Amino acid sequence: MASSDETIIGEGVALDTAAASLGSRAASALLDALVLGAAYFGIMMLVTVALPGSLDFAAISAIYLTTAIGTFVGVPVVFETLTRGRSVGRYALGLRIVRDDGGPIAMRQALVRALVGVIELWLSAGSIALVASAANSRGKRVGDMLAGTYALQTRASSAQHLPLTVPFSLGDWARVVDIRRLPDGLALEARQFLTRAAALHPASRRRLGESLSARIAPHVSPLPPQGTHPETFLTAVLAVRRDREYALEVQRLHADSAQALAVHRLPHGVPDVEN
Template structure:
């Protein structure tokens, strides 16, 4: 099955990007880089009129290091793997576990890219991307990353239903805020539980239950099925957030009406 397998074993609905789309994204980035370099060259020419040989050598070394390593690392780190070319083609560089890339992965990709992209004019990267089943280049293999497609129609998600036997417990339980990554993993596990292998389903459900129980007090009744427990936590969490939003909206509306009233003693206009 194609897709990203998270650390909790949940399959995300993303597909590896093709070599053609990665090549086109790289060409767009290269075109943008050329425009930026042209502007920088014009600016330096206006500032430095007659540079010495040492200045030219230093500027050249700094220039090459910036173009080949510093700039790609910075862009990938700040954009979480979405340069303008990748953004235009609807692809993103992610870790093998589906998470966003950080500085370490960006630096390894850029450093390896000096050889497989710049010194070989991208031929090594293109061949590796075509041959590899996930479209990885050498830098992706060493950094533990690959490119995925992030465009496409959003799938309708089945709403989480509160298990009736746990409704009373969930309404009175103290539920701390779940980390976003854990909540997403639980949501995707419940959505795909029916398609998982029975043994994997039990194992993943037990692992996620153990993690979520750290944020719940008191624990559900003994003998509660892990999937029922996870569904109850997410359903109650959703309902509480909805109530909080509704109350905040009512409070804002009341405060807004007070601010719009005329000063004391001046009657409000009658329509």
């Protein structure tokens, strides 16, 4: 069974989905509050200037209340729904609100969070949300508990985007290995695994790495030295495959260029007169 910091995805792999830290959530909430506060102040200035002087106190109060609800409830709901859990503060801090199962939130979750946020964020100056987040293992505020959501750190580390290279220990093997054409789906699956391997649960990471290595092994001859780590093997196979396909594409382009030049060349003995 997955722990509170894990999410089981479709292929049965447990992803390490630890919630964002309390400091990150507080910083993003403060930035959102400044943005919404500035927006509310600007809207109120425009409304005040545009209001006709003939309106009575009740009508003016209704307009001000509608403006406040639209700013502090409507804007967060629309923004979170369209961006699948983002806000200005979360964009800056690399956070996203997701469902408890790791999926994107919908308008229902965004509306619950915004309505509860009126009390726990605005009317209590964030004190209720701060206490609730500090007491919850996933940093949930009351709105998250009722909506079934939590804040996830989504900004990936730069290490996840490093290019594939042949490990030094397999350099000699890579020069002689014969790799038959891998199915595109299998190659993509291996690349995605290596990209997010650091975020996988250790047991799931080992199991998935061994499974992918066993599926790719029939396409490789000879196999790497015994004891080669599955992830090292996958990295080397994908790197060699990429380099060889690139070399073949370069050769094809050169051949196409030479053929195009030959087609446009004048017959032998006919002078090429420039106009």
